[in-house]
Amino acid sequence: MHLSFSGAAILQALAHNYRYGFDIMDVTGLPSGTVYPALRRLEQAGLVVSKWEDEETARKDLRPARKYYELTKGGRATLSEAVARYRGLERAIKKAAKGVKPSRT
Amino acid sequence: MSVRIQTPRIYLWIIRVISLWLPKESRLEWRREWEAEIVSRWLLLSEWERLNAQSKLDLFKRVQGAISDVLWFQQSRTRLTLALLNMLTAIFTGFGALQEFIIGGIRYQKMQLALISLAGIFVGILFMTSGIALLRRWSIVRRLIILTGVLSILLHVYEALRPHRNMGFPPLLVGAGYGLVMLVVFEWNRKRNMVS
Numbered sequence: 267m268h269l270s271f272s273g274a275a276i277l278q279a280l281a282h283n284y285r286y287g288f289d290i291m292d293v294t295g296l297p298s299g300t301v302y303p304a305l306r307r308l309e310q311a312g313l314v315v316s317k318w319e320d321e322e323t324a325r326k327d328l329r330p331a332r333k334y335y336e337l338t339k340g341g342r343a344t345l346s347e348a349v350a351r352y353r354g355l356e357r358a359i360k361k362a363a364k365g366v367k368p369s370r371t
Numbered sequence: 372m373s374v375r376i377q378t379p380r381i382y383l384w385i386i387r388v389i390s391l392w393l394p395k396e397s398r399l400e401w402r403r404e405w406e407a408e409i410v411s412r413w414l415l416l417s418e419w420e421r422l423n424a425q426s427k428l429d430l431f432k433r434v435q436g437a438i439s440d441v442l443w444f445q446q447s448r449t450r451l452t453l454a455l456l457n458m459l460t461a462i463f464t465g466f467g468a469l470q471e472f473i474i475g476g477i478r479y480q481k482m483q484l485a486l487i488s489l490a491g492i493f494v495g496i497l498f499m500t501s502g503i504a505l506l507r508r509w510s511i512v513r514r515l516i517i518l519t520g521v522l523s524i525l526l527h528v529y530e531a532l533r534p535h536r537n538m539g540f541p542p543l544l545v546g547a548g549y550g551l552v553m554l555v556v557f558e559w560n561r562k563r564n565m566v567s
Contacts, residue, residue: 288408291433298436303443329414330407333400 272296274348276304277341280314285334305335313341379413382434392441394448401444405437449560450505453553457502457519460549464523465495471537483535487526494522516557523550 269277275294284293291301308314314335324331337345383406390402412430416422468491476485497519504512527546530537538546 286408286411287404288412288433298433299439300436302436302440306440306443329411330403332407332411333404 269344269348271352272300273304273308274345274352276301276308277313277337277345277348280335280337281342281345285336286332287335290335308341309335313338313344379409379430382409382413382430385434386437389437389441393444397444401440405434405440409434446560449556453556453560454502454505456549457498457505457553460523460545461495461498461502464498464546465492467542468492468495484537487530487535487537490522490526491530494519494526497522513557513561516553520550520554520557523547 272294275296276290279290279293282293284290287298287301287305290296290305291298294301296304305314305316309316315338316333316335318333319331321331386402386405386409390398390405393401409430412433413422416426416430468488471484472488472492475481476488497515501512501515501519503509504515509515524547527538527543527550531540531543531547
């Protein structure tokens, strides 16, 4: 699956244990209108799975049970590929930028 | 002294209204997920004593994103509808063309009818294949849809033109019209795609 920047950012957030929709927004800075549809697509592609947290745990915290997302094995592999691609892109830009002065705005 | 207890009622009410756009089978779970997130965030802000105008506005912006989320479900629904319509069109086009081939091409041995009906059968097969491709999410789905749509339009317009006039206005409208609608809807749906 070809992963966009926002898709990679969401997978990265999940890899760092930010598992809830709103927490992913906090850490990635992406709006909810991007995060939720992306999560649905990633789940459909088998890169993430969603689960409902234990009702008992939520009750202890005096809040409703939330749905959380986890990376699958495929999701981890796709994330590694995406990270390698973006690192490669960064290197390529740095190499190409050598000797090129940024234009004045 | 009475303390006014604030609740995220307005946000929950917005979520409830937006959820009405969802397919019935996904509505309850979708609402539960959004409501749980909103209530949890509200409680957290309240606990941290950061429930102010700015944080409420931020929460409102997040709730607005629920519309895009709902549209994603609509997108899946559109895909399914397109797939089913393609299969239905495949049956009509294919059987119509087969009938034309047997009667006009084989029985009356009209070469033009035989060729055009063979093209119709091919377009029918293309409609069926692209319908399956939509459901199975094949990587070549876009190319298949474009090929099917363009061929369907060309075939039906050609068949309705003089001198042969193999078909009337209603089949032209269904064949060429649906071909065009399918192309437009598919492209529109594809542009809304956010993570591909």
